[in-house]
Amino acid sequence: MKFDTLIVGGGLAGLTCGIRLQKNGVKCAIISTGQSALHFSSGSFDLLNELADGTKVDNPLAAAGRVGANHPYAKLDGKFAYYVREAKQLFLDCGIEVNGDAERNHLRITPMGTLKPTWLTFSDFTQLSSPHDIAGKKVLVVNIAGFLDFNTKFVADSFEKCGAECRISSINLPELERLRISPTEMRSTNIARVLENDKTLETLIRELAGKVSGFDSVALPAVFGLSSAAPVRKLKEALDIPVWLIPTMPPSVPGIRAQQQLRRSFEALGGVYMLGDTVVKADFKGNRVQAVYSINHGDISFVAENFVLASGSYFSNGLVARPDSVIEPVFGSDVDFTAGRDSWYDKSFFNKQNYMTFGVATDDKLRIKIKGEVQQNLFAAGSVLSGSNTIHEGCGAGVSMLTALFVADNLIKG
Ligand SMILES: Cc1cc2nc3c(=O)[nH]c(=O)nc-3n(C[C@H](O)[C@H](O)[C@H](O)COP(=O)(O)OP(=O)(O)OC[C@H]3O[C@@H](n4cnc5c(N)ncnc54)[C@H](O)[C@@H]3O)c2cc1C
Known part of the structure; x- marks a missing residue:
């Protein structure tokens, strides 16, 4: 099977990327194992609530320039504000009604009834x-x-x-x-x-x-x-x-609705969405991916000009923690993580956890590195990327959508 772009993972990042590509005439397929983080979403999309040093953020647009050098927001070619606008517009184009403003976080009600800052909230809430x-x-x-x-x-x-x-x-x-x-x-x-x-x-x-x-x-x-x-x-x-x-405890009714709306929009644009299949390995030639293989399709390969890894973090098995390392299981991408398991986590559950910042290593175009070499046609988007702590910094949806749009634009430009 041959496509212009093959996306591994059909959550918020994979679908955002696929929709942008299809809208621009790039023929895409998404292969996705199953549930995404949206199925567990508490009804809001976070952009930036806090900097890594603990400084609270009220205005994500103003604060985005102060994230660390390896944060995904630092790799958007200076177009953070542009992609923020494009992300909200993509939701609205897909019929996902959201309210909120990147110049001022608002408060949303959590399943516990407490109030938390966020960027966009489903209009239900x-x-x-x-x-x-x-x-x-x-x-x-x-x-x-x-x-x-x-x-x-x-x-x-x-x-x-x-x-x-x-x-x-x-x-x-x-x-x-x-x-x-x-x-x-x-x-x-x-x-x-x-x-x-x-x-x-x-x-x-x-x-x-x-x-x-x-x-x-x-x-x-x-x-x-x-x-x-x-x-x-x-x-x-x-x-x-x-x-x-x-919002209730998972599963999230509005989150599932949003996932379905994104998928329907992608398919209406001509994209191919293969749910219930898992990509397991890839063929390389030099620093280029030639094809990937999935569980359901066995020896039948998926060939594409470009590949996007949007397989999520630990929760979706995009990253897998081993006793002394963290790996990315499909392509064997380089993963940024610290040596020594004790440095990965803080025993106090609610403290900042280092392992949350681990993820695949990329260059400034979000092309994946393997053994230190940039892969020319393999990109990463979403929570599989290193450099952000989505829980502590409150930037989960923003990282997924903005990096997905950025990767799509890199592919469209060629
Ligand atoms: C439980 C939970 C709740 C969250 N709630 C919020 C929230 O309310 N607000 C917020 O802003 N952020 C939230 N986040 C942060 C969240 O990570 C991002 O908002 C975003 O939804 C992640 O999207 P993603 O596409 O990068 O990854 P995911 O949503 O994890 O999607 C990855 C997809 O890839 C698939 N996949 C993995 N490996 C393979 C493979 N080898 N082959 C094929 N498919 C594969 C998975 O099945 C999954 O469907 C939450 C995260 C979690 C884990």
Whole structure:
């Protein structure tokens, strides 16, 4: 099989890159093992919340120039602001409704009800500018009876710390009885499927309408709108008070919806998306990749002019930690990591963890190095790259999207 560009990994980075390439007439295929980090997303896309030295960032656009030399943002040819605009536009073009501004992080509500800074938030969710937006509000926190991945008590406690007055309630719909038989079935995605039925959603809205009188807003788990945002819109329009959807524990309903919207956009542009297959090895000639091979296709090779590695970090097996090294298993790329396993992590779980900054080594065009040699047609994008600590710096989505767009532009320019 022959393509202009073959992308390994179909999460946020792989799909962003593929969409940009297809839009510019580059014929792409994406091979992807399975779930991406979007399936676990808490509904927001981070750009830059903190610098490596711990300095808090309110304005990512102004602070991006102060990241370290090996940070992926330092390798965008000075076009950070341009790619930030392009990334948001790509979401909107794909029908993914997001709010937010790169000149000022806003606050999003986490699954625990706490507030965290971020760049873009799905329009399903509430965007706050400060904890004062919650202070003094009477909030009804409602769960679906039997749903364990939304903790009303944590959410109410966090809101009350911000000065809100909360009441907890629950809703019991007969249509959810079948799921409730088994706790493993009572998951966000299954509930969302049941609530895609208009009549069931209307029943839930009627139940809610009977409870919300006297409250300023109602907080609900984000279990609405798996395949489109229509149920979210219907719910919000039907109630007289603001609806605050709170991200649940994974899987993430809006995250999965975004993944599907990106995939549909890529395929509508003519891209080929092969889900459920894993790239396992590559053929090289000199410093060029000739072909890759996957589990499902055995000896049948995928040949392309260029290859993009967007296989994610440890979570997606894009990086694999061995007892004394960290490897990239498909191409055998050079990986930046520190010697001595003890230097990889801090025993205090919430402290900054060094292993998060490890990743594949690249040049200033994000071409991968192997044994110190730059591979002429092999690029890396997203969380497989070294140089950023996505959790500590709060830059996960930004690194994935901006580097993917940058790599795509390098390929388009040729
Ligand atoms: C659990 C979790 C939650 C997160 N939540 C947020 C959040 O809310 N906001 C935020 O800004 N950032 C978040 N992040 C950071 C996240 O890393 C980025 O936002 C971004 O989504 C990562 O995208 P990616 O495409 O680089 O990698 P991934 O999303 O990990 O995608 C990589 C894909 O490659 C596939 N793959 C791997 N190896 C192969 C192979 N050999 N062959 C074929 N396919 C392969 C995997 O199956 C996967 O689908 C989160 C990260 C994790 C792990």
